[in-house]
Amino acid sequence: MARNRDFKKNPSTRFKDVDDLGEQEAKDEIEALREGIEFHDHQYYVKNDPVISDSVYDRLFQRLQELEEAFPEYRSENSPTLRVGAAPMDALNRVEHTAPMLSLHAALEREEFDEFHDLVRRHANRDRAGYVLEPKFDGVSVEIIYEQGHFNRGSTRGDGYHGEDISANLRTIGSVPLTLQTPEQCPSFLAVRGEAFLPLEGFQQMNRERIERGDKPYANPRNATGGILRRLESKVVARYPLDVFFYDVLRVEGRDFETHWEELRQLREWGLKVNPHVDRASGKEAVAAYHERLGEKREDLPYEIDGIVIKVDDRALRENLGTRHRSPRWALAWKFPSREEVTTLEEIVVQVGRTGKLTPVALLQPADVGGVTVSRATLHNEGEARRKDVRPGDRVRIARAGDVIPEVVERVPQRGRKRAEAFRMPANCPVCGTAIVREGAYHVCPNGLRCPPQLIGRIFHYGSRSAMDIDGLGEETARDLVEQGLVNDLADLYALSVDDLMQLEGVADKTARNLHEAIHETRKPRLDRFLYALGIRHVGERVATILAQELQSLDRMRRASLEDLRRMPDIGPEIARSVHTFFQEEENVKVLKRMQRRGVDVQDMPAKPKRQPLQGRKFVFTGRLEGYTRSEAEQAVERLGGRATSSVSGETDYVVAGEDPGSKLDDARAEGIEILDEKRFEELLSGS
Numbered sequence: 001m002a003r004n005r006d007f008k009k010n011p012s013t014r015f016k017d018v019d020d021l022g023e024q025e026a027k028d029e030i031e032a033l034r035e036g037i038e039f040h041d042h043q044y045y046v047k048n049d050p051v052i053s054d055s056v057y058d059r060l061f062q063r064l065q066e067l068e069e070a071f072p073e074y075r076s077e078n079s080p081t082l083r084v085g086a087a088p089m090d091a092l093n094r095v096e097h098t099a100p101m102l103s104l105h106a107a108l109e110r111e112e113f114d115e116f117h118d119l120v121r122r123h124a125n126r127d128r129a130g131y132v133l134e135p136k137f138d139g140v141s142v143e144i145i146y147e148q149g150h151f152n153r154g155s156t157r158g159d160g161y162h163g164e165d166i167s168a169n170l171r172t173i174g175s176v177p178l179t180l181q182t183p184e185q186c187p188s189f190l191a192v193r194g195e196a197f198l199p200l201e202g203f204q205q206m207n208r209e210r211i212e213r214g215d216k217p218y219a220n221p222r223n224a225t226g227g228i229l230r231r232l233e234s235k236v237v238a239r240y241p242l243d244v245f246f247y248d249v250l251r252v253e254g255r256d257f258e259t260h261w262e263e264l265r266q267l268r269e270w271g272l273k274v275n276p277h278v279d280r281a282s283g284k285e286a287v288a289a290y291h292e293r294l295g296e297k298r299e300d301l302p303y304e305i306d307g308i309v310i311k312v313d314d315r316a317l318r319e320n321l322g323t324r325h326r327s328p329r330w331a332l333a334w335k336f337p338s339r340e341e342v343t344t345l346e347e348i349v350v351q352v353g354r355t356g357k358l359t360p361v362a363l364l365q366p367a368d369v370g371g372v373t374v375s376r377a378t379l380h381n382e383g384e385a386r387r388k389d390v391r392p393g394d395r396v397r398i399a400r401a402g403d404v405i406p407e408v409v410e411r412v413p414q415r416g417r418k419r420a421e422a423f424r425m426p427a428n429c430p431v432c433g434t435a436i437v438r439e440g441a442y443h444v445c446p447n448g449l450r451c452p453p454q455l456i457g458r459i460f461h462y463g464s465r466s467a468m469d470i471d472g473l474g475e476e477t478a479r480d481l482v483e484q485g486l487v488n489d490l491a492d493l494y495a496l497s498v499d500d501l502m503q504l505e506g507v508a509d510k511t512a513r514n515l516h517e518a519i520h521e522t523r524k525p526r527l528d529r530f531l532y533a534l535g536i537r538h539v540g541e542r543v544a545t546i547l548a549q550e551l552q553s554l555d556r557m558r559r560a561s562l563e564d565l566r567r568m569p570d571i572g573p574e575i576a577r578s579v580h581t582f583f584q585e586e587e588n589v590k591v592l593k594r595m596q597r598r599g600v601d602v603q604d605m606p607a608k609p610k611r612q613p614l615q616g617r618k619f620v621f622t623g624r625l626e627g628y629t630r631s632e633a634e635q636a637v638e639r640l641g642g643r644a645t646s647s648v649s650g651e652t653d654y655v656v657a658g659e660d661p662g663s664k665l666d667d668a669r670a671e672g673i674e675i676l677d678e679k680r681f682e683e684l685l686s687g688s
Helices: 023-046 054-070 080-084 110-124 200-212 221-229 260-269 284-300 315-321 382-388 452-462 475-483 490-495 509-520 527-533 541-551 554-559 562-566 573-584 586-597 630-639 663-671 678-686
Strands: 094-096 130-137 140-147 150-156 162-164 189-197 243-252 279-282 305-312 331-335 340-352 357-369 372-378 395-401 405-412 437-439 442-444 618-622 643-645 654-657 674-676
Touching: 023 054, 023 080, 054 080, 110 284, 110 305, 110 315, 110 331, 130 260, 130 284, 130 331, 140 221, 140 243, 150 162, 189 221, 200 221, 243 260, 279 284, 284 305, 305 315, 340 452, 357 395, 372 395, 382 405, 452 475, 452 490, 490 509, 490 586, 527 541, 527 554, 541 554, 554 586, 562 573, 573 586, 618 630, 618 663, 630 643, 630 678, 654 663, 654 678, 663 674, 674 678
Parallel strands: 372 405, 618 643, 618 654, 654 674
Antiparallel strands: 094 162, 130 279, 130 305, 140 150, 140 189, 189 243, 305 331, 340 357, 340 395, 357 372, 357 442, 395 405, 437 442
């Protein structure tokens, strides 16, 4: 009988003809094949110890595909056959994490680690503190949820509280188990955090292919991983050799851990891949030795790391240390020094940004810097290029600043070689030919939206997530819209038809309709987001919020004098001048009027309260509120002078509990902190 078959050890690949199988026999064989293939995936991707040949594995896999095709009623979302990918998705859905996925405070120097160690030691009330040490992976952080031992959902980190649902793409990664080891012994609910990454060999191959196609290569494996994981076609994702290491339990039901080391050991037993270089240490010299040791191994690893992560092992001590707004006090990322390499500078070209700023860029003879092929590096501005005195043909030392952005560090002298002429910024914009102007250390093309790179950059920025959040309006789409003459300014976005959008390369009917709808859904933007979306020089999200709160309407924004702007808090003379100039320029005035005629109605900001009734009060939210999203509730508190934090501590004033609250509610009760339901929270906001 098929139910007695075991495909784990010495599996037989002699199968009955599918037509001769009964339904129960087919079901039993399908289940046995899935269990066997998951076992072999674990041996291959996690343990690096395959026990069968590739040809035998392929025959098992093909047999499972054949049976699922013949008996579709027994298909499963967690079948290994879905590792080859599923049908394209329309979009990535936004999901809420089961627990905050905090970032880590980063240290570059030994002194910063010593300060961290002293803080931990004081709270531990002993000279030595126990740590778990891990490599700091340079990938994409993900949350994966298992229910009853089976893969349920996976998402990106996003803002730490919400991420994008990438379940279909994560299912294609061989090191992500679709069923945990011994699922009958697994917790009913498990949320784990891991790092998805692209091994260096796969990254180099992908960049070679992109360059051959004439596409821009990815800057580093992390960017490449992020781009792959957000693809809407998981069949495309399945072609890339992505991998995952797991390193944290975000939430688990029915199981408690006293130490992080115990947690990692249990992750391994469940079949989740834990990095082999994790270690324990007690005392700061042992940690420093691990940092040095792993730094020496860094060049030989098949994946990118940019430092180590130091975590307090004892979970009770972690609770005592607590967290900051976005990072835990019980963990630290101790970064490695940036890598450097020497190569030849072939040419210096000038790039035009979305704000018109011209940046000299060094085109380099491709060099491998820390596993990444670097073919260009920024020179920042003319003064920087002349100070470093780098010219075409020079040998230069390059480094990845912050281990990410390549830059030229210095020229390496070459005796007896005649050098090219010193670099000078051109007198005219290299794209549109307009005479450039000098603004401090920078050169700027004043042609605004009539300069194609500025227009492309402005459209892309306008549709970005923190601005108008127009799904589908990426950089390539923005470039296509400009190059095909469909968009000459921001107002033209609202005149586009579905037929116009279908003229773009690779855009089908459904995609065009979705983009058209996404654009028109932004016709009633909030003032602060609209100001940021306009791409005014020196106006980031924070400045846009200040301007919106002070002036409250677009009309008052247009009429504000230079002195009005200068009097605002945190608005310096340079920002004030940039904002005032933007709203006085004739072309910008025309674009704003056209946007208004095409239905863009910018919403006024609520009046800023004169008194701050929640000044200094700290709030923590848990569970689901009926009348607010988490972000809206936090903004409501902050508008009244309060502060929203992610975890309960002795400094917390209120915990607001909605439906299905988490462990924060228990923490609040243990600390004796006042707990508010949604009605009481609303009363507090209204001053009742």
